[in-house]
Amino acid sequence: MKNIKDYNLEELKAELLSIGEKSFRAEQIFKWLYIDKVKSFDEMTNLSLDLRKKLNENYDICNFKIIKKLESKDGTKKYLFGLSDENAIESVLMEYHFGKTVCVSSQIGCKMGCKFCASTGIPFERNLTSGEIVEQIIAIEQDTNSKISNVVFMGIGEPMDNYDNVLNAIKILNNPKGLNIGARHISVSTSGVVPRIYQFADENIQCTLSISLHSANNETRSSMMPVNNAYNIQELMKACKYYIDKTNKRISFEYALAKDNNDNLKDADELISLIKGMLCHVNLIPINKIENGKYTKSSLENIIKFRDYLNEHGIVATIRRELGSDIDAACGQLRRKNLKN
Numbered sequence: 180m181k182n183i184k185d186y187n188l189e190e191l192k193a194e195l196l197s198i199g200e201k202s203f204r205a206e207q208i209f210k211w212l213y214i215d216k217v218k219s220f221d222e223m224t225n226l227s228l229d230l231r232k233k234l235n236e237n238y239d240i241c242n243f244k245i246i247k248k249l250e251s252k253d254g255t256k257k258y259l260f261g262l263s264d265e266n267a268i269e270s271v272l273m274e275y276h277f278g279k280t281v282c283v284s285s286q287i288g289c290k291m292g293c294k295f296c297a298s299t300g301i302p303f304e305r306n307l308t309s310g311e312i313v314e315q316i317i318a319i320e321q322d323t324n325s326k327i328s329n330v331v332f333m334g335i336g337e338p339m340d341n342y343d344n345v346l347n348a349i350k351i352l353n354n355p356k357g358l359n360i361g362a363r364h365i366s367v368s369t370s371g372v373v374p375r376i377y378q379f380a381d382e383n384i385q386c387t388l389s390i391s392l393h394s395a396n397n398e399t400r401s402s403m404m405p406v407n408n409a410y411n412i413q414e415l416m417k418a419c420k421y422y423i424d425k426t427n428k429r430i431s432f433e434y435a436l437a438k439d440n441n442d443n444l445k446d447a448d449e450l451i452s453l454i455k456g457m458l459c460h461v462n463l464i465p466i467n468k469i470e471n472g473k474y475t476k477s478s479l480e481n482i483i484k485f486r487d488y489l490n491e492h493g494i495v496a497t498i499r500r501e502l503g504s505d506i507d508a509a510c511g512q513l514r515r516k517n518l519k520n
């Protein structure tokens with residue numbers, strides 16, 4: 180069965196025309212799905228009985244089941260959702276002063292194999308569809324009876340490795356007749372899939388691009404992220420500069436500090452030389468310790484020293500607040516534990 184939430188508004192209009200319905204029905208269905216957030220076609224009471232029957236027979240409305248929910252002392256909630264094919268994915272809800280942010284997964288498992296990531300132990304199964312990406316936000320809005328203002332593609336999976344579905348999900352999230360989340364409030368993170376960064380730059384959408392950089396040194400970065408063997412730092416920077424030139428938007432570089440690995444001032448100097456003068460921001464993250472992981476977190480004192488050093492050298496850098504550390508909020512950890520049990 181086709182997932183009705185896989186269609187953006189234009190596609191849904193075309194789909195309805197193809198089954199002999201009027202295209203304006205698409206806007207009615209969009210409203211039911213994304214504003215009223217109903218869980219069945221039968222609740223779409225302004226559609227004819229005949230159309231509701233057709234929808235029931237041919238489309239799935241994609242309601243996730245909450246398999247597990249963990250709540251941190253700081254209000255962060257982590258969800259393990261069950262999908263219709265028995266797979267499970269994770270999403271995290273974080274509360275910031277500027278609103279509620281959901282960190283979504285884009286794939287079941289991940290092929291990228293970053294050494295510091297809990298998802299590395301999860302074999303790649305398949306891409307999530309656009310509807311399955313969007314449903315993560317809807318299910319959390321339903322569960323918390325609240326409105327999500329920001330979405331970050333930083334959960335399990337490499338969004339740029341599921342490019343078309345991620346882009347389509349953004350169209351649905353962003354549509355004023357859909358979930359109406361402004362593009363500026365949507366952030367897509369990549370480990371550095373260079374060809375897709377060029378493509379993303381050419382899309383003319385206003386989302387934020389985050390790059391998981393983690394080191395300005397090819398040797399260190401390759402040891403942390405195998406993707407660096409395919410696209411090294413110089414190629415990555417060329418793509419980032421293209422993105423900035425094309426969009427005039429600031430890139431966010433993510434830098435997870437691991438003790439004695441990438442956290443001393445020599446590493447900071449390399450980073451400064453690499454990105455000085457670029458329209459960018461550095462997000463420093465205390466690395467999450469994962470089971471069997473070889474990295475340990477840098478001390479807070481060291482992270483502050485690293486940040487101050489960058490700031491003194493003209494690089495805007497902030498330390499990301501750690502949320503949900505008491506509930507395994509790093510991506511992949513809940514799913515890994517649940518699968519073992």
Ligand code: SF4
Pocket residue numbers: 289290291292293296297298299334335336337370510
């Ligand atoms: S950090 Fe992201 S890209 Fe890297 S293995 Fe984990 S989920 Fe995949």
